[in-house]
Amino acid sequence: MAKSKNNEKVSKAGTGSKSGSKAGANETKPLIGIVMGSQSDWDTMRNASETLTQFGVAHECKVISAHRSPSLASEFASTAEKQGYEVIIGAAGGAAHLAGVLAAHTTLPVLGVPMRSEALNGLDSLLATVQMPGGIPVATLAIGKPGAVNAALFAVSILANSRPELREKLHRFREAQEAKIRATVLT
Ligand code: RP5
Numbered sequence: 001m002a003k004s005k006n007n008e009k010v011s012k013a014g015t016g017s018k019s020g021s022k023a024g025a026n027e028t029k030p031l032i033g034i035v036m037g038s039q040s041d042w043d044t045m046r047n048a049s050e051t052l053t054q055f056g057v058a059h060e061c062k063v064i065s066a067h068r069s070p071s072l073a074s075e076f077a078s079t080a081e082k083q084g085y086e087v088i089i090g091a092a093g094g095a096a097h098l099a100g101v102l103a104a105h106t107t108l109p110v111l112g113v114p115m116r117s118e119a120l121n122g123l124d125s126l127l128a129t130v131q132m133p134g135g136i137p138v139a140t141l142a143i144g145k146p147g148a149v150n151a152a153l154f155a156v157s158i159l160a161n162s163r164p165e166l167r168e169k170l171h172r173f174r175e176a177q178e179a180k181i182r183a184t185v186l187t
Helices: 039-054 070-079 098-104 123-130 145-160 164-182
Strands: 002-005 008-011 032-036 059-063 087-092 110-114
Touching: 008 039, 032 039, 032 070, 032 098, 032 145, 039 059, 039 087, 039 110, 039 145, 070 098, 087 098, 087 123, 087 145, 098 110, 098 123, 110 123, 110 145, 145 164
Parallel strands: 032 059, 032 087, 087 110
Antiparallel strands: 002 008, 008 059
């Protein structure tokens, strides 16, 4: 993955062809923005990035803090649609308002991933992310690594609505998971 600025990583993997007017074209512009509140979230959120890479989905990872860099947060989210993003993943821990703040500035789908925190083991992050008042939705995933992986998978299923090749990859992913379970022998 290329590093473009201090706080950004860009994956240029294409998704293959997109249905509609762009059929057959490789999509190398980031479709998913993975935004996290701190560098300390990266160990968890790299799992989201790796999952998107596995599906060949171009994405960008950034550190943006809702409270330490509030204007950057609003600038990113309010221009995300114009920049071509289709889904934003927002990850934060503690008083985890990042996903909600991003969602306040865009109508793109925002998926929230609560980080495991030191003080309350992520329960604080979960409640802060999930309890959005009606009107500004944040679809919240599980705490930590499973949430990071599932946010990426959820983002892929959103993109797959208009990209048959991604839908096919999701089917193959599920089949591989099932085959692994079926082949499990307890010793
Ligand atoms: C949140 O505070 C971040 O998302 C992170 O999970 C948590 C702790 O941040 P650091 O103090 O490690 O930078 O804003």
